[in-house]
Amino acid sequence: MENICIFCKIIGKEIPSTTLYEDDDFKVIMDISPAAKGHAILLTKKHFANIFELDDDTASKALVIAKKVATALKEEFNCDGVNILQNNGEAAGQTVFHYHIHVIPRYYKDSVRITWGQDSYKDGEAEEIAKAIQKRII
Ligand code: 5GP
Ligand code: ZN
Numbered sequence: 001m002e003n004i005c006i007f008c009k010i011i012g013k014e015i016p017s018t019t020l021y022e023d024d025d026f027k028v029i030m031d032i033s034p035a036a037k038g039h040a041i042l043l044t045k046k047h048f049a050n051i052f053e054l055d056d057d058t059a060s061k062a063l064v065i066a067k068k069v070a071t072a073l074k075e076e077f078n079c080d081g082v083n084i085l086q087n088n089g090e091a092a093g094q095t096v097f098h099y100h101i102h103v104i105p106r107y108y109k110d111s112v113r114i115t116w117g118q119d120s121y122k123d124g125e126a127e128e129i130a131k132a133i134q135k136r137i138i
Helices: 006-011 056-077 125-134
Strands: 019-022 026-030 040-044 081-085 100-106
Touching (some): 019 056
Antiparallel strands (some): 040 100
16 A cells, blocks of 8 residues: 555655655645645654554544644634544545545635535434444444
8 A cells, every 4th residue: 555655655755745744753744736725734654544544642643733733824824714624435535545634724705615414313313323333432
């Protein structure tokens, strides 16, 4: 996987990128096709295809870095909000199968659209579903 992965190639400097943060575990780069100016993506230096492969230590460190980047974007652009989002699996919109987190500056009148339709639960259904999921959270 690593030798055909575009983000591994970016980490390995085989493909150039515009970097805004780097440490031992992560590299944060400008997204090549930004949803908004300043759209950044945080990449793990190690190849994990998605959140299911990620170890807990890297997962928790990633959110701390995403928070720092979100804060920097807010300060620099004085944006009205920031989306932190992360896709896992083709069905969820993932197109590069190397774990990454999007950090996207938002404005009240921007053209970024992150939407989904909303449904409702029948009586007792939410509790039943919560119970089924709960026993798998370890
Ligand atoms: P996903 O759809 O997997 O959540 O996000 C992948 C992101 O990677 C997309 O927003 C896409 O624009 C970005 N991307 C894909 N290839 C490259 C690249 O070569 N360089 C950079 N900087 N971003 C890329
Ligand atoms: Zn990779």
